[in-house]
Each structure stands twice: as C-alpha cells, then as structure tokens.
Amino acid sequence: MKTYQNKIEKLITQLCPDGVEFRSIGEVCQINRGRVMSKDYLRNNPGEYPVYSSQTVDDGVFGRINTYDYDGEYLTWTTDGANAGSIFYRNGKFSITNVCGLLKIKDNGVNTKFLLYVLAIVSKKYVSAGMGNPKIMSNVMEKIRIPIPPLEIQKEIIKILDNFTELEAELEAELEARKKQYEYYRDELLSVHDVVEFKELGDVCGKTANIKWQDNKNKPFQYIDLTSVDRNTNLVTETKMITSETAPSRAQQIVKAGDIIFGTTRPTLKRFCVIKREYDEQICSTGFCVLRPKTEIVLTSYIFHFISSSDFYAYTESNQKGASYPAISDSIVKKYKIPIPALAEQKRIVSILDKFDALVNDISIGLPAELKARRKQYEYYRGKLLTFKEKEYAKEL
Numbered sequence: 001m002k003t004y005q006n007k008i009e010k011l012i013t014q015l016c017p018d019g020v021e022f023r024s025i026g027e028v029c030q031i032n033r034g035r036v037m038s039k040d041y042l043r044n045n046p047g048e049y050p051v052y053s054s055q056t057v058d059d060g061v062f063g064r065i066n067t068y069d070y071d072g073e074y075l076t077w078t079t080d081g082a083n084a085g086s087i088f089y090r091n092g093k094f095s096i097t098n099v100c101g102l103l104k105i106k107d108n109g110v111n112t113k114f115l116l117y118v119l120a121i122v123s124k125k126y127v128s129a130g131m132g133n134p135k136i137m138s139n140v141m142e143k144i145r146i147p148i149p150p151l152e153i154q155k156e157i158i159k160i161l162d163n164f165t166e167l168e169a170e171l172e173a174e175l176e177a178r179k180k181q182y183e184y185y186r187d188e189l190l191s192v193h194d195v196v197e198f199k200e201l202g203d204v205c206g207k208t209a210n211i212k213w214q215d216n217k218n219k220p221f222q223y224i225d226l227t228s229v230d231r232n233t234n235l236v237t238e239t240k241m242i243t244s245e246t247a248p249s250r251a252q253q254i255v256k257a258g259d260i261i262f263g264t265t266r267p268t269l270k271r272f273c274v275i276k277r278e279y280d281e282q283i284c285s286t287g288f289c290v291l292r293p294k295t296e297i298v299l300t301s302y303i304f305h306f307i308s309s310s311d312f313y314a315y316t317e318s319n320q321k322g323a324s325y326p327a328i329s330d331s332i333v334k335k336y337k338i339p340i341p342a343l344a345e346q347k348r349i350v351s352i353l354d355k356f357d358a359l360v361n362d363i364s365i366g367l368p369a370e371l372k373a374r375r376k377q378y379e380y381y382r383g384k385l386l387t388f389k390e391k392e393y394a395k396e397l
Contacts, residue, residue: 008160008385011153019391020149026142028107029115033079033138034096039063054078054099056086068093073112075103077123077141084134085123089116101138107148114154117161118146118386147388157385164378171371182356183310189349190309196341202334204298205291208259210252211283213244223251224284226263229271234308236273242283250285258300261288262307267316267328272307274300289330298340301350305357306338 025031037051047066055062060076071093078086080099089112096102105112126144127136149157211221222239225248230237242251255261257280263271265287284290291307293300306312315336320326341349 008153008156011156012149012388015150015153016391019389020147022145022390023107023148024142025103025119025144025146028105028110028146028148029103029142030106031138031142032102032104034098034100034102035069036098037062037065037095041065049093049095051095051097052076052088052090052100053097054081054083056083060086060088060100062097065095067095069095070102072104075112075116075119077101077103077119077136079137080133080135082134085127085136087116087119087123089113101136101141103141109151110148111151111154111158113158113162115146117157117382119144121382121386122146147386147390149388160385161378161382164374164381168371168374168378171374175371182353185356186305186308186353187310189352190306190311190339196339198337199340200334201291201303201336201338202331204294204303204338204340205334206294208290208292209254211254213247217244219243221247221251222279222282223247224255224261224279224282224288225250226265226271226285226287229261229263229273231270234273236276236279239279239282247283248285250287251283252286253284253288253290255282255284255290256280256292258293258295260291260293260300260304260307262291262333263287264289264330264333265327266325267320268313268326270313272304274304289333291334298338299343299346299350301354302346303338305350305353306336312336 034052042051042063042065045065045067047064049066049068050064051062052060053062054060056078060078070090072091074090076088076090076096078084078099079101103115105115122144123136123141126140127134128140220241220243223242224236224239228236228238242248255275257275257277259275261273261275261284263269271288291303293303316328316333319332320328
C-alpha cells in the first residue's frame with residue numbers, strides 16, 4: 001500500500017503541486033430524482049430491469065420491471081430515511097424510485113467511480129435529521145464541493161480502492177459461505193436421530209418473575225429494550241438507566257445471568273441473546289420471552305442454538321399473529337419442542353456448534369476479524385487518498 005501511496009504523492013507533485021480545484025456537484029453533474037413506484041406497480045409489470053430504492057440491502061434493489069428509465073454509468077443516492085446519504089455505483093439499464101437521487105457526470109474531467117469514493121465519505125455529513133426523518137435532497141447535494149484532481153490521479157486512486165473493495169467482497173462471500181455451512185451443520189446436529197424424549201421449552205425452563213416497583217422505588221436499573229439486542233452479534237449492546245418514575249410500561253421483567261431472551265414482537269427479526277453477568281438482576285421489556293433453563297436438565301447453550309435454528313425460525317414465522325405488527329405469545333414460544341439427550345451429548349453438540357459460531361460471528365477471531373481489519377484499513381487509506389489541498393487562485397485586480 002505504501003508503494004501505491006508514494007505513486008499518488010509523486011503524481012500530485014508532478015501534476016498539481018499547488019493543490020487541486022474544488023467544484024460543486026451541481027457544476028459537474030446532472031441531478032435527477034426517481035419516480036413513485038408502488039409494490040403493486042412492480043407486481044403488475046414484472047421484468048428483468050432493477051428498480052433501486054432507499055434500502056441498502058441487496059444493493060438497493062426494490063424489485064424488477066419490464067422497462068427502464070436510465071441506461072449508462074450513474075451514481076444514485078438515498079434521499080430519505082435511515083440510509084439517507086448512501087451512495088451507489090450503477091452501470092446498465094435501471095430505474096429508481098422517488099426516494100433515490102441520480103447523478104450523471106457532465107464534465108469530462110471527472111470519473112464516475114472517483115466521485116463514488118469521494119461522496120461515500122462526504123455525503124453523510126450533509127444529511128439533515130430534522131423532524132426525525134433523515135434527508136439529503138437535491139438542493140443540498142448540488143452544493144457539496146469536491147476535489148477534482150487530474151484524471152490520471154483519479155484513475156490511480158480508483159485502482160487502489162477497487163482492489164480494497166474486491167478483497168472485501170471476496171471475504172464477505174467466504175464468510176457468507178461459512179455461515180451457510182454453519183447453519184447446515186447446526187440444523188443437522190440438532191436433528192437428534194437417536195430415540196430421545198422431546199420436551200417443550202416451558203418444561204425445561206423455570207419460572208421468572210416481574211419486578212415489584214413498589215419495593216424498588218427510585219432504585220436504578222439497566223433496561224433492555226427490543227432495540228438493545230444486536231441481531232448480528234446476539235449481544236446486548238445498549239441499555240438505558242431507569243427508575244420506578246422513568247420506567248416505560250413494558251419494563252416489567254427481571255432477568256438473570258444465563259437467561260435467554262427472545263423478542264416476541266416481530267419475532268422473525270430474530271432478536272435474542274443470552275444474558276451476561278453484567279445484566280444480572282436487571283430489567284427487560286415484556287416484548288421479550290424470558291427463558292430460564294433448568295441447567296440440571298438442559299444446557300443454556302443447547303437451547304440458544306435451537307433458538308438460532310432455521311426450524312425455530314419457521315416455527316415463529318408460522319405462529320406469529322397480526323398483519324401490520326406481528327407478534328408471538330410467550331406461551332406459544334414455550335410450546336416449541338426440543339430433543340433432550342443426556343447432558344454429555346448436549347455438551348458434545350454445543351462444543352462443535354460453539355466453534356462454528358465463533359468462526360462466523362466472533363469479531364475478534366477468524367473471518368469476521370479479518371474483514372473488520374480490512375474495512376478499517378480501507379477507510380484509513382480512502383481518507384488519506386481523497387484528502388487534497390485546495391488550489392488558491394490569485395484575485396483579479
């Protein structure tokens with residue numbers, strides 16, 4: 001990487017030693033907005049051409065239709081919502097919805113890919129969060145000023161950053177393959193083939209208690225809400241302090257270290273985790289079903305892996321109620337049946353699955369750690385490569 005950086009520094013010394021010109025997006029790009037397209041419209045006009053919207057998953061693809069509005073090399077950006085300011089490179093035939101903006105380079109001195117990398121850093125700084133709905137509209141985008149180094153420098157920077165993104169994509173693909181492998185072996189190992197007794201979760205988990213606020217007036221507690229649980233790491237990542245006076249109505253359940261909590265509101269979002277020692281005797285939302293394993297019968301980790309399984313996911317999906325805000329009751333969750341082999345066999349299964357789980361989910365080891373390190377390295381060098389001194393022009397007399 002140092003060699004690449006030295007090459008860029010030499011080019012800057014050779015081609016623009018006094019700095020580079022800065023120009024606004026409105027000067028170098030044609031700016032457009034997408035059009036309103038409903039899900040019904042997409043269903044009624046199926047085809048091969050992607051429609052991009054405000055989301056970031058699946059590269060922002062909202063659906064596919066049989067026509068297209070644009071054909072060529074463009075950038076799109078998310079104008080509204082949680083992902084406002086996200087920038088994407090597009091090349092081909094596509095359409096965009098009304099919560100997407102479109103940039104088409106109209107200056108031969110600017111490379112589209114270079115603009116992608118610059119705006120990936122800059123655009124988020126211009127997002128407005130007024131009225132609780134983040135936005136970056138066309139009138140704001142057009143005023144963003146960006147550096148315009150000579151094309152030779154732009155192309156070298158693109159080459160370096162493309163190498164980083166390709167490597168990251170390879171690591172992500174390998175990690176995804178490992179996750180699928182882990183899910184396959186997890187489901188296989190949990191499909192106990194020997195003749196063992198099946199029991200409901202409610203039978204192998206003990207009773208829990210609600211807090212008696214009248215006995216705990218003004219005592220501070222950490223409160224675990226649904227949003228406190230990270231769906232990727234299955235850990236509590238954020239709590240807030242509450243007392244009897246500030247507690248929301250759903251702050252009712254006392255949790256203990258070793259409990260498993262599962263989010264019953266919109267259950268297919270898979271909000272679940274094991275309560276760590278730091279949250280012992282704290283409070284969670286009634287939006288969680290609290291499972292307290294009877295450890296003389298079943299291991300906590302054994303139940304945790306079942307809660308992670310595709311079979312349990314299918315069970316919650318088929319038993320949730322409500323269209324706009326689906327939920328599953330605690331009693332239905334506790335009716336889910338699992339095989340209960342001897343503790344020694346449970347330990348064997350858990351040992352295997354814990355190793356797999358660490359390889360694909362633990363950010364301190366394996367592929368997740370390597371991916372995290374690469375992203376940090378990429379962000380560092382991207383920032384260094386895209387920082388330019390602005391050229392000063394002498395004022396006319």
